[in-house]
Amino acid sequence: MIDFEYARASDVADAVRRIASDPTAKFIAGGTNLIDLMKGNVERPSRLIDISRLPLKTVEKTAAGGVVIGALVPNSDLSYHPLIEQQYPLLASAIRAGASQQLRNMASTGGNLLQRTRCYYFYDTATPCNKREPGSGCSAIKGLNRMHAILGTSDACIATHPSDMCVGLAALEAKVHVMGPGGERTIVFEDFHRLPGETPHLDTNLHPDEIVTTIELPARGFATNYTYLKIRDRLSYAFALVSVAAALELDGGTITEARLALGGVAHKPWRDPAAEAALRGQAGDQTSFARAADLLLRDAKRFAHNAFKIDLARRAIVRALTQAAQGTPQSQSDKKIR
Amino acid sequence: MVSRIPVTLVVNGIETQLEVTPWTTLLDALRDHLHLTGTKKGCDHGQCGACTVLIDGRRVNSCLTLTVMKDGAEVTTIEGLATDGALHPLQQAFIDHDAFQCGYCTPGQICSAAGLLAEGKARTEDEIRELMSGNICRCGAYPNIVAAIHQAMGAMGSAS
Structure with a gap:
């Protein structure tokens, strides 16, 4: 793996300060995707900011009858949480459809939203990829594209988003609460992830100096x-x-x-x-x-x-x-x- | 000069001090620093499960875990499952059911199964298969692995 420095964030404000002051740094929580990408030289952060100990690990009811999920709740815990199993069994099921139990034990809720595509060319640094190296071209469009997208593609990228959990969150119309140097804001799930267009290197509308803090579900759970x-x-x-x-x-x-x-x-x-x-x-x-x-x-x-x-x-x-x-x-x- | 970071882990019940680079995975720390080579490096990408260990009782892929992030954690590897010389019920069940051929995936399979039993979510063989899907066995010993876990589940259930 590449050489990098390690720092631990003491609270959410400290995490935001640290990411805002170093554009080459990245947050790490579960690490299940990021470490894999770093082993392949696809991601090359100069510094990892460990957010795994921040107090964002609860699942709580909201006054509006929904739930608010801390960004660091592990995927496995979320899928087995009584509030999720009872009110949002669609989300519980979608989470269990993804990865393995070991990975679900590690992976965080916020990190699941931010995982990168599994397009083989994105992982293969010997081939052009507009998502990895903007402007280098797309190897998938005329290459092996059996796993690739059929909707919302562009001439620059035909990668898919790999998450199962996010498909459930989209159907349930979740909201993503984030914190940045200017304070908090809320992104509706529909607007969180992007289509590739001419900028496939941008997966989401989260700013580089922001952190996902919680994900909120509205009361409507479609449990029947x-x-x-x-x-x-x-x-x-x-x-x-x-x-x-x-x-x-x-x-x-x-x-x-x-x-x-x-x-x-x-x-x-x-x-x-x-x-x-x-x-x-x-x-x-x-x-x-x-x-x-x-x-x-x-x-x-x-x-x-x-x-x-x-x-x-x-x-x-x-x-x-x-x-x-x-x-x-x-x-x-x-x-x-x- | 590479900076090393002091880390304390409780590995198989023994408090252990380490100094590791930030990029040292828990798998490499166990194998290369502590010489606990029971935990295996298969794919090193979280796809095979051979590196599965328990951290604070939960099964994880040690190849995707940075050691520095786990300061203070309790780690259990295959070397730590037997107690006072007596095999863990899962180890005995894997022998009883001949649940391996080459044996390379076995430490990960057994640690993963120990995590599965602690979770208490699997009851049927379908559920065992699904919740063990993170452990690949290229010899194809799956039917015997499932039978072994089923036996251990019964043995441990009746013992408690």
Whole structure:
């Protein structure tokens, strides 16, 4: 690994002061992605600022009936927390679909949001990559792109965001609270991650001198009609080819509220207001589900090796909405898709 | 000159002082500084689980853990699971079920399984398989590993 210096932040204000005074420094919490990237010379910070001991490790109810999650709550603890299991089982399920239990024990909630793509070219410093070296070109567009995006791509980058947890947070309309030198601000989840455009080196709208402090969930948890359906190359411990977070509210057989977020298909968790609007007021049946899937995928773009993802996504959306409507969420241990 | 940072760890019950560079992973500290070579370096990227140890009772990948960040922590490796010369129930179960071939992944498998038992979230074989998916066995001893963990779960459950 590269040579770097180590410092420990004493509190959130100290962490912000330290990151603001050194643009080549990075925060480290769980380290599961950052250390791996440093071993590969993809990330080369001059200094790591250890934030793992900051007091951001609680999950608490809010006055509005939601919960606020400290940025340093480990992924495993979050997925098993009673408040999350009861009120937001979609989030608990999405977290358990990702990584391994060892990694979930290490990885923090805030770090999960900030993990980098697993595009092979991003990791391979011998190849051009606009995300790693802006302006160097994209090796994936004409290269091996089976894992890559079908929605929201640009001529500069077709990488996907790898998180499962974030797909659940997108569907639940979380808010991200951050602290910077100028004080606190709140970023709605939709605006937290970016599409690649001409600046694929920027994954998020978090400023370099800011720290994620908490993630807030609104009261609405969709605990009855939800699923997280993840399709991947092996049954566990693999990144999604396509994943779908589906959450519905139903009145009789009629859909009154619908949330649909996809993972593995874009540079950020993908939501489409038109697809969700098309479900509201409709019967929860295969016709309305297929129409929503077609709407969501209307601008999908295929590359040489990932054309299969468009059909896969269409079927996964219909299946996920069916599971959600029936109240039979996908089990993350019994892998049979019903 | 490379600056070294003093770190205190309680490794398998013994308080241990170390001086490490910031980039020394816990895996390298255990193997190269403390000569506890039971913990294995497989992929060194958090993808195989061979380096799994327990920190403060929780299973983690030691290859992605910086030693300096764990000052004051309790670390348990495969060398620390037996008590007073008696094998840990998981070690005995792995022998009973022939749950390994080459043995390289085994210390990580057993430490991971110890973490799994402490978590108490797995009851069925499907749940054991899912919660053990961070440990790869290239000999393919999976059916026997699952059977061994199931046996230890029963043995430890009835003992408590």
